[in-house]
Amino acid sequence: MKVTAINGSPNAAGNTAYALNQAGLSLREEGIDFEMIHVGNKPVHGCTGCCRCFEKRDGRCVFADDIVNEVLPVLKASDGIILGSPVYYSGIAGAMKSFLDRTFFVSGANGNYFRHKVGASVAAVRRSGGTMTFNSLNMYLSISEMLIASSNYWNVIHGNEPAEAAEDIEGVQVMHVLGKNIAWMLKMKEATRELVAEPEATGKIFTNFIR
Numbered sequence: 628m629k630v631t632a633i634n635g636s637p638n639a640a641g642n643t644a645y646a647l648n649q650a651g652l653s654l655r656e657e658g659i660d661f662e663m664i665h666v667g668n669k670p671v672h673g674c675t676g677c678c679r680c681f682e683k684r685d686g687r688c689v690f691a692d693d694i695v696n697e698v699l700p701v702l703k704a705s706d707g708i709i710l711g712s713p714v715y716y717s718g719i720a721g722a723m724k725s726f727l728d729r730t731f732f733v734s735g736a737n738g739n740y741f742r743h744k745v746g747a748s749v750a751a752v753r754r755s756g757g758t759m760t761f762n763s764l765n766m767y768l769s770i771s772e773m774l775i776a777s778s779n780y781w782n783v784i785h786g787n788e789p790a791e792a793a794e795d796i797e798g799v800q801v802m803h804v805l806g807k808n809i810a811w812m813l814k815m816k817e818a819t820r821e822l823v824a825e826p827e828a829t830g831k832i833f834t835n836f837i838r
Contacts, residue, residue, distance in 0.1 A: 628658075629705050630660070630661050631661075631702055631708055632662070632709040633663075633702075633710050633723070634664065635723025636712065636713045637720070640789060642713070643712060645790065645793065646784040647802075649806070650803070653803045653805070653810065657814075659809070667712075668722070669722060669726075671726045672693055673725040686700075690729070698730065699730060699734070702734075702740065703734075707744060708746050708747075708768075709747045710747070711749040713751045714751070716756070717759045717760065719763050727767050731767045742828065745775075745776055747782065749783075750764065751784050751786065753785070753786070753787045774816075776805060776812055783798065783801075784799070
């Protein structure tokens with residue numbers, strides 16, 4: 628089994644990466660493969676709502692000159708996904724937001740690649756806005772019918788300069804517990820695969836609250 632983490636920070640070795648790697652340590656201790664992909668330092672085109680992915684249904688976004696189409700197959704093949712972002716103006720960092728908008732839109736257009744995968748979100752923050760960013764990341768997981776793993780507090784770690792997050796001992800523990808809970812959920816899914824049938828996917832009803 629494999630979990631892929633997405634580092635949405637511009638810093639490849641900052642506090643977001645540190646937090647994700649702490650969860651990864653617990654996952655590896657439980658025998659789960661862990662990989663982290665850095666997208667936060669890449670130029671990522673925002674979603675324009677063109678819906679070409681719904682028209683073509685080829686598993687790709689029409690914007691083919693950035694990292695989105697490269698990462699999509701990796702996430703599709705993963706058993707679990709962790710989304711990690713620093714906090715920018717009490718929200719998700721810009722490149723990460725663009726990446727998530729398009730990645731999850733393409734997934735939905737192609738039958739929902741992420742349905743019933745185990746998912747989790749992590750935010751790294753200097754001072755405030757951590758839970759707002761954490762909640763925003765979770766929106767992508769919940770609309771995709773993912774199984775959201777939790778910890779013993781909200782998955783937010785504090786620090787300003789790279790490596791300061793290591794001093795947030797409660798935040799570090801949160802990440803380790805999160806990794807263990809993700810591993811447990813993955814193993815539970817595997818153990819019950821032949822015993823409990825998944826509910827059938829339901830066709831989405833779209834309304835705009837007027838018609």
